[in-house]
Amino acid sequence: MQKKISNILFSTRLTAILFVVFAVAMGVGTFLDAGMDTSPTPYSRNLIYNTWWFEAIMVFFVINFVGNIFRYRLHKKEKWATLVLHLSFILILVGAFVTRYISYEGVMAIREGETENKFLSQKTYLIAYIDGDYEIDGVPQRLPIEKEVDFSPRMKNNFEVHTDYNNQPVSIVLEDYIGGAEEDIIxxxxxxxxxxxxxxxxxxxxxxxxxxxxxxxxxxxxxxxxxxxxxxxxxxxxxxxxxxxxxxxxxxxxxxxxxxxxxxxxxxxxxxxxxxxxxxxxxxxxxxxxxxxxFGIVKKSELLQGDENGLILNVTANGETKKVGLLGGQYKNNAFKQVKIGGLDFAFRYGAQILELPFDIKLNDFIAERYPGTEKSYSSYASEVTVFDKEKGDFDYRIYMNNILDHGGYKFFQSNFDPDEKGTILSVNHDFWGTWITYIGYILLYIGMIAILIAKGTRFGDLRRQLNKIKTKKAKLLSLVFFCFALQTFSQEQHEGDHQAPTPEQIDSILVANKTPKAHADKFGRLVIQDLSGRMMPMNTYASELVRKIHHDETYAGLSPNQILLSISESPLLWYNVPIIYMKPMQTDSLKSILGIPKEQKYATIVDFFDDNLNYKLNPYLEDAYKAQSPNGYQKEIKLADQRASILSNAIEGLTLKIFPVPDDENNKWISPLEYRKENYREKISDSLYGNFINSGFSAY
Structure with missing residues (x-):
């Protein structure tokens, strides 16, 4: 049993390490391709994406996901959500392998009025044909050599082929690769x-x-x-x-x-x-x-655009060696270069393969639309084509930016066009199985992520049940607290003068005893919220600003801003009795007299702002304070206290927790849970503190 647990722990740690390596490798690959026209480049492909270790990591992931299905018995009904999630990752990785090893793509150039069924491969090849005086049954024999290559001027390129023709040794070795090359006189x-x-x-x-x-x-x-x-x-x-x-x-x-x-x-x-x-x-x-x-292959001037690359090959046959220079590169289909070495005839070409479609495409018309008043600024361009297919029938089609021709397992995208606007260049992609396997994987990933949040047999289901138990315990405890408060109120009515309100220490002890764990509160703090001004921010930024405005400090009773906001949301009625509203010492003596709290008291509660008849104590002073163009110190304190009490009251009601975006709203409006519960988002909640106080149900308490 102990050995089994050790093996599981080792496998888990290895998986975690490989995930980190995998993510770092992709990040490095993205950095290596920064500023390049295409990505990935030959440089990043050779160093990362096409290496054995990178693909071995993905193979390990597939094996690990499959093993987990059986190890944790995910095929059971109650674990179906986790099973779907594992299957999605397996299909996404398998789809990537199908795309890598089976699928292919390229470009197809067609002139107006012409019909074409061939296109150039996206991958680059070094192709050689060797002929000589060698026949079988009177038929001359040719030795073809076709090797996929992926050279880059940013790395040391290696290429060697050693073979023989009719027992005559032949070797082809790359001496140099020149990016941006041309043929010139040396x-x-x-x-x-x-x-x-x-x-x-x-x-x-x-x-x-x-x-x-x-x-x-x-x-x-x-x-x-x-x-x-x-x-x-x-x-x-x-x-x-x-x-x-x-x-x-x-x-x-x-x-x-x-x-x-x-x-x-x-x-x-x-x-x-x-x-x-x-x-x-x-x-x-x-x-x-x-x-x-x-003649030789040389580096092209930096002032000129180099659209071809060069290879210098050392070719040896029957003891004779010659240098052969080739021009070519991606999507190039140059003529073969003929050379005779050691009594053998060689033909070399560096460029794309010529691939063939099972149907024909005719370009009827190429249409390029310009922006008004410009000559070479194109707003859009499209190709009017006819597809000739003996099996599925002929049809016309218009290919443009967001309108793809999908036929016979091939997809055709509008890529470019000839400078004279009489020809089109289409991007061709043949990845039927890879695309569908990957799409199915992403669909399952979406279903699995949703299901894992709501299904009973998942980790989230267990956490939800535990949270419900905690909430039930808190509800019982708070009920007991409020029952005690009710008894005290009843005692005050029966025995005037004997009432004792709950002390700050008692309130704080309840808050601390029921606080949300900090790690969980920090996760809550990563949620996005829209504040009352329409500004988007993380929940922890909002919580920090709220606590500092109300309390003049970052924490209260050892609770972080995230924990305070969660506590307010869980137990709103309790927070009417929490002494958290900061009152400036000395300068607020008059204000403290209005609120009826001792002068030495540093903090006030929401309850302190109301009298026994639920009248807002600051109402008689607010009008003058807000109308004054140059308010005095006393009026400033009145306004500041009113604002702090209003902020806390809105938070208690949940009005400021705008976490739900309204679909298709022109102003990108987000709403709070309270607004969501109101049918058709009825009239906005009154900004007055008294309205919030009455709506809260505090009067019932």
């Missing part, structure tokens, strides 16, 4: 001469490299370097100088100085570097002179 005397042209098209700037002695077509315009060609834009290198001869009229602007000039047709002119040229309807820049070198 100076090398053994290389050839190239002129770099940065052309700005509709999809943004992209690079072209014009080789010396060759002619190249850029968007149907011919360009030639050191090879004069009729009808082409001829660029010639003469020593360190470059000249240009264009068959088109054009213009240029020097980017550093802003100076402009015209490009004369069929005229040889100096080519000005780092200037924007407009030739044949194209905009381009020649950023640097003709360079002798070889």
């Amino acid at each position: 100076p090398d005397e053994s290389g050839e001469e190239y002129l770099k042209i940065v052309e700005s098209g509709g999809a943004g700037p992209h690079n072209h490299f014009l080789k010396s002695g060759e002619v190249q077509s850029l968007h149907n315009v011919l360009f030639a370097l050191n090879k004069p060609t009729k009808g082409a834009v001829n660029i010639t290198k003469d020593g360190d100088n470059l000249t240009i001869e264009s068959p088109f009229e054009g213009e240029y602007m020097t980017m550093a100085t802003g100076a402009t000039g015209k490009l004369e047709k069929d005229s040889i002119q100096p080519l000005i570097l780092r200037s924007r040229y407009i030739i044949g309807g194209m905009q381009m820049v020649f950023p640097k002179p003709v360079t002798k070198g070889v």
Whole structure:
């Protein structure tokens, strides 16, 4: 038995520790992704979310929840609420694993009038095909390599593949990862001469490299370097100088100085570097002179937007090693890079997988709406599509921000669009089972949390029964107290002059004996309340302000503000006799005379403010005190005493405990239990102390 208890305690402690580790890990992951465009990033995924230990914690949670069902026999009818709560956590965690290992997502680009059934995966892959002189039954054999990768410039990236093709060893090793990369000419005397042209098209700037002695077509315009060609834009290198001869009229602007000039047709002119040229309807820049070198992957300038990343691979086959540079990244579908190494043909690509839908989608029209008076500020955009499905039939649909296309287990969200507004980019998500398992888990979690508060067989049910017992005992004790008070009152009527009111010590002893435990009162203090001015605050802030205003101190009889407020709510009639209203010494002698209390008495009760006929003793003095524009010290004390008595009276009545929000109220109004009990929230309770006093039922006492 002792061993069983020890095992349970160890399991409980381990679970608590893992919960803390789990929460801290997610907090650290959120901190690591701060300021990033997306979350989680490859950095946080590799360090936390995709690690074996993080997933092992979740597996342990599932095992622990399942074990608890049997250990504590939660399948019994009286423990159904706790069972539902455990099942909800199990389903939420299982749903997360299904989403992680089975589901997938990506993006789908469609131009207007075109039909598409392929999309790019959200995950990134390094894909390689190896071909050689190897056949089986006359069929050439290809070795495919496809590995999911998740690189980040913020960490040390590792990637290795060791295999063989027809018993020929092959290895692919990552040498470097470059975030925000481009392909450029790296100076090398053994290389050839190239002129770099940065052309700005509709999809943004992209690079072209014009080789010396060759002619190249850029968007149907011919360009030639050191090879004069009729009808082409001829660029010639003469020593360190470059000249240009264009068959088109054009213009240029020097980017550093802003100076402009015209490009004369069929005229040889100096080519000005780092200037924007407009030739044949194209905009381009020649950023640097003709360079002798070889192609390589380099870091892109920080001034330019780097939308691609680079990989430098060391590829070895049959003892020969070459460096291979690749451009790509998330949602990239670049062409394969062909290279021959060690007698084998390699094709490499770094980017997304191409996934296929079981149906087709045609973009009929893309609609972008702008804010009035703007050119590029969009208020909304939508895609009018037609779904072609041989099994379920064809239909039209409009996809926009809050209108998702859900078909065949796939969900399509409006994500982005092409700059010319002639094409759409849809986000694709395939997570049917993961979504439903998680949704069911959250539904059960909601049901379980509600049920655990009201069901009999739960911990809350046990606490509720214990509290009811305590309340019953308190009610009996208070009944006895009030019975004693009634006897004293009866004795006063029968024997005038023999009456003795309950002493402050007697009142305090009752309060202390029936006080709410401080730990429980502190939990009560975390509730949210709306004060009379409409301000939202925690209950403990309200209680502290109330006690300090009335009592001029933080505590009374050793009770904290939270304990005092709970005691007032539980035993309101008793608090009419509690001497808690602070009276300033010396300066309040006249006020004490009005109230009929000794001059040396420091605190007054609510009862002290009324005479035997329940008339409010301060009434004759209040009008002058509140009308005076410059009240004297005596009038200030009258007003202060009235305010303290009113605050305490409102608290006793429960008018200030505004803890229930009124549904759909325009002013976000919250109400007290007393207001709630009044049908249709009838007229507000009178602010006068006398009205509160009469409504309290004190006169019956």
